[in-house]
Amino acid sequence: MTGGNLFEAKPGSPERKEMNPLLKLTLELGPLMIFFFANSRGPALAERFPALGELGGPLFLATAAFMVATAIALSVSWLLTRKLPIMPLVSGVVVLVFGGLTLWLQDETFIKVKPTIVNGLFAFILLGGLLFGRSLLAYVFDSAFRLTDEGWKKLTLAWGLFFIVLAVLNEIVWRNFSTDFWVAFKVWGIMPITFAFTLAMLPIITRNSLPDERSNGR
Template identity: 50%
Template sequence: MTEGLTKKSTSSHVDEKKDDVLGGRKKKLSPLLKLALELGPLALFFVANNRYGIFAATGVLMAGVVVTLVVSWGVTRHLPAMPLVTAALVLVFGTLTYVLHDETFIKLKVTILYSLFGAGLIGALYFGKLLLPIVFDLAIHIDDEGWRKLTWRWGLFFFFLAGLNEVVRRVVTTDVWVNFKVFGILPLTILFAIAQTPLIMRHEIPPEEENSDTHF
């Protein structure tokens, strides 16, 4: 029985802290709305770049991430860490792009964003912290060993994306880079996430085991 308690996933502790300020369980975005909020700014960025160029597209992206945060907060009264950090960097580097009229900054934002996520996830492990469920706002239930393995994988993957972006942004035109950002990074991330399914299944905690501590 005690062993069952020690095996309990960190995700359950995270979930307990996710009650919203109104006293009930935190409201969730519908899958369709969540997808629209995640992909909408990127799609608008792509369209605006094709029609009006990178500087107009940067403005559209900045407006898009702000709208995303407003809608997310309005529906859930909660802002996940990853969209919040992403929006902050978009606004900072987007402003630099406009003020200095240099598209390098909006490209560099991608490198810095993924480097921060990679360093944050892996660095936190050395302090015994598991940030992945917080960063991704995940509701999966796996044991601590599973979270550690998943954190290492995502951390290294983020470093890979940061390095890949650095190579691409230096050797291709801006239009090609925008295509890479939309049709390269996004599919790679989706495929990588799907590839983690076997790991998640191996370390998944059955609902009956997760709820067993309610009897103590």
């Protein structure tokens, strides 16, 4: 097995194994929901399981839970497809690195900066790929729909710019509001904003969609 076989195949490749969209969404959003739950229920969890209290306050407990959930999600994805999804892998690596620094140094700043780093990396990857003529967003959404090359370029550009907006929003919120507000915004603010942006992309998807050749046995 070559090193390249560790990662998901190119969109449209016969070697690409597709995952159930609902399961894929669960694996991607599950760690974030666990992070929110652990932060909101931190004191109760520490009281019930005293060992967890050694991690520090609620945010540190939530960070540890986030790291474990992220590792589990990536492991499940690997077990089901024998491939590592590129975008979740990038996010997972940053979670483990910055989460580890948060727990080790007992400094909330590292986990708060993590979304800025992740969104900045995604923007860099997507926009950088366009400079080399590659629409890397197809790796993420190819299982959901098929677009023309021009459609993927437009969608990739839009998402690249959107990730920059998310990075800026995270910086504004964590630097100017409380930790609890930042956690709530991370879950209940970013998710609706992302959903609304996704809906706004539907016209691009509709205008640039291709017939699904896979339904014809190809």
